[in-house]
Amino acid sequence: MKALKRNKWPLLFTGINIILFITFFLVPAILGFYYSLTDYKGYSTANFVGFSNYVQLFQDGSFYKSLFRTFRYTITLVPLVYIVSLGVALMLNSDHTKGKFLAKIIFFLPWTISGIITGVIFRWLFGESFGFINYVITLMHGKAVPWFTNSNTAFMVIIFAAIWAGTAFNMLQFLSALKNIPRSLYEAADIDGATAWHKFWYITLPSLKPTSFMVILLATIGAMKEFALVQSLTNGGPGTDNMFIVQYIYTTGFDKMNVGYASAASMVLFAILLILGLVQMKIGGRTNE
Amino acid sequence: MNDSAALSNKKKKKYSVSRLHDRTSTTLLTVALVIICIIYLFPLLWFVLSSFKPGSELFAYPLTIFPKNPTFNNFKEAWTSLDFIRYFGNTLIAAVGTTVLTVLASATCGYAFAKYNAKWLRFFFVCIIATTMLPTEVIMNPTFTVIRSLGLYDNLAGIIIPSINTATGIFMFRTFFVSVPDDLMESARVDGASDGTIFFKIMLPIARPIIMTLSIFSFQWRWNDYIWPLIVLNDPKKYTLQVALRSLVGAENINWTILIAASVISIIPILLVFIVFQRYILDSGATTGLKD
Numbered sequence: 295m296k297a298l299k300r301n302k303w304p305l306l307f308t309g310i311n312i313i314l315f316i317t318f319f320l321v322p323a324i325l326g327f328y329y330s331l332t333d334y335k336g337y338s339t340a341n342f343v344g345f346s347n348y349v350q351l352f353q354d355g356s357f358y359k360s361l362f363r364t365f366r367y368t369i370t371l372v373p374l375v376y377i378v379s380l381g382v383a384l385m386l387n388s389d390h391t392k393g394k395f396l397a398k399i400i401f402f403l404p405w406t407i408s409g410i411i412t413g414v415i416f417r418w419l420f421g422e423s424f425g426f427i428n429y430v431i432t433l434m435h436g437k438a439v440p441w442f443t444n445s446n447t448a449f450m451v452i453i454f455a456a457i458w459a460g461t462a463f464n465m466l467q468f469l470s471a472l473k474n475i476p477r478s479l480y481e482a483a484d485i486d487g488a489t490a491w492h493k494f495w496y497i498t499l500p501s502l503k504p505t506s507f508m509v510i511l512l513a514t515i516g517a518m519k520e521f522a523l524v525q526s527l528t529n530g531g532p533g534t535d536n537m538f539i540v541q542y543i544y545t546t547g548f549d550k551m552n553v554g555y556a557s558a559a560s561m562v563l564f565a566i567l568l569i570l571g572l573v574q575m576k577i578g579g580r581t582n583e
Numbered sequence: 584m585n586d587s588a589a590l591s592n593k594k595k596k597k598y599s600v601s602r603l604h605d606r607t608s609t610t611l612l613t614v615a616l617v618i619i620c621i622i623y624l625f626p627l628l629w630f631v632l633s634s635f636k637p638g639s640e641l642f643a644y645p646l647t648i649f650p651k652n653p654t655f656n657n658f659k660e661a662w663t664s665l666d667f668i669r670y671f672g673n674t675l676i677a678a679v680g681t682t683v684l685t686v687l688a689s690a691t692c693g694y695a696f697a698k699y700n701a702k703w704l705r706f707f708f709v710c711i712i713a714t715t716m717l718p719t720e721v722i723m724n725p726t727f728t729v730i731r732s733l734g735l736y737d738n739l740a741g742i743i744i745p746s747i748n749t750a751t752g753i754f755m756f757r758t759f760f761v762s763v764p765d766d767l768m769e770s771a772r773v774d775g776a777s778d779g780t781i782f783f784k785i786m787l788p789i790a791r792p793i794i795m796t797l798s799i800f801s802f803q804w805r806w807n808d809y810i811w812p813l814i815v816l817n818d819p820k821k822y823t824l825q826v827a828l829r830s831l832v833g834a835e836n837i838n839w840t841i842l843i844a845a846s847v848i849s850i851i852p853i854l855l856v857f858i859v860f861q862r863y864i865l866d867s868g869a870t871t872g873l874k875d
Binding site for chain 2: 301303304306308310311312314315317318320321322323325326329336352355382385388390391392393396397398399400401402403405406407408409410411413415416417418419420423424426432458460461463512513515519521525526529540543544547548551553556557560563564567568570571
């Protein structure tokens with residue numbers, strides 16, 4: 295009774311969140327694990343089939359294909375987004391650039407645009423017969439590139455679009471972190487005659503460590519669950535060459551109604567994300583507060 | 584005397600050299616910044632300019648950056664071929680509804696994490712961290728089952744309620760309230776105020792900047808959300824903008840004149856929100872560590 299009284303207010307304050315957490319996170323997670331052990335089709339009854347979904351999954355070429363495409367996407371995108379966002383943030387934080395306010399707005403504009411529309415914008419820009427990029431290529435006497443009929447060029451366009459869309463948010467993280475680095479550190483380095491590169495390497499980059507870990511963690515999770523952008527840009531194409539894992543789960547679970555099988559794929563992705571998160575927390579944890 | 588004059592002369596010379604150096608790097612860096620800005624602006628600019636081109640001009644070589652015969656017809660056509668008012672209405676209800684509830688739930692929860700100390704609170708905090716690393720997009724099917732068994736299927740409430748709990752919103756408020764001194768709470772308690780009164784009368788009003796920032800973020804997340812509306816909504820009359828647009832993109836033969844104009848129309852409201860409130864996003868450090 296006394297414990298309840300002492301906990302009354304925090305319970306009231308967090309009650310809704312606890313209920314929502316249980317309903318839309320905990321229950322689906324447990325249910326997903328249960329489904330993954332059954333042949334559930336979204337209707338009628340679910341029959342227990344043990345681990346056979348998992349056994350089948352690990353022999354399924356299309357599952358591996360989409361999983362490795364997703365890995366390839368993440369490994370390509372995350373470093374690029376990191377470098378571009380940091381570069382832009384450094385320029386916007388430099389004493390040597392003009393027009394920062396306008397530039398900041400321009401870099402942030404893509405943030406307002408949804409994944410679906412980003413896909414449409416890049417599909418239009420890279421159109422094979424009437425796209426601007428191919429037009430410029432032919433003007434320069436090059437050969438028009440069949441951007442969307444080749445799986446590697448289509449992958450490149452997805453990467454371009456994702457960098458364009460992802461810079462805004464990460465740049466903002468770096469900008470606010472850059473503002474918090476004490477200027478006195480740079481002044482001291484100036485007196486010692488440090489070059490701009492030394493200042494970046496020995497002052498800026500180490501000070502950005504916590505932000506860097508966070509940016510990399512969030513960008514990794516974001517890339518692993520990419521869905522809307524690819525759906526409107528290439529619809530996983532050409533064929534299923536650029537089908538990423540969330541789209542694979544969606545297609546299997548909702549279009550083909552193989553709920554049990556899709557849930558097994560979900561659980562594998564869940565485990566991968568958990569390991570990624572734990573590893574990054576472990577590395578980043580030392581630098582975080 | 585002589586020495587110090589020589590020294591100051593030397594200093595001046597060094598100073599002017601570095602001034603020159605400064606000016607060169609300013610020019611170089613500014614030019615680089617302008618080029619990158621153009622690269623970032625161009626995809627959107629090209630898209631918006633295309634929306635003013637009549638259909639014949641969209642597919643006629645040579646392509647021109649500016650429309651030769653600018654027209655509003657594409658917008659008229661898009662407006663009539665898509666039930667925009669309905670989709671705007673649905674998206675607005677979902678976005679505003681979720682935003683109000685998210686702000687309230689995140690503020691109370693973040694406050695509890697910041698100002699109360701209990702084992703179960705620390706445990707729940709870890710649970711909230713877990714939700715950022717294990718996004719529910721990954722477990723779509725079982726979440727769909729939950730939504731359906733709660734009677735939320737094909738209902739706008741089905742996209743509002745599951746989206747209320749956001750780790751990022753909670754973290755923002757927690758960070759803010761940790762920085763608020765405990766004395767403020769203690770002295771109000773001495774005056775006999777209940778914890779609820781303290782929160783609503785004192786704490787919530789001073790958290791206004793966080794409320795603004797989270798509201799804008801939440802509005803953007805929900806306006807642009809795709810996967811939940813796609814799964815939860817079945818009746819085309821209940822579609823949100825993104826799902827409706829997707830049906831245009833997914834068509835066998837894309838009607839580009841309508842698709843481009845419709846996309847541009849759908850961006851306008853969120854763009855206005857950003858232009859009006861940009862300082863709450865661009866100038867605050869409050870956005871550190873949030874993403875949905």
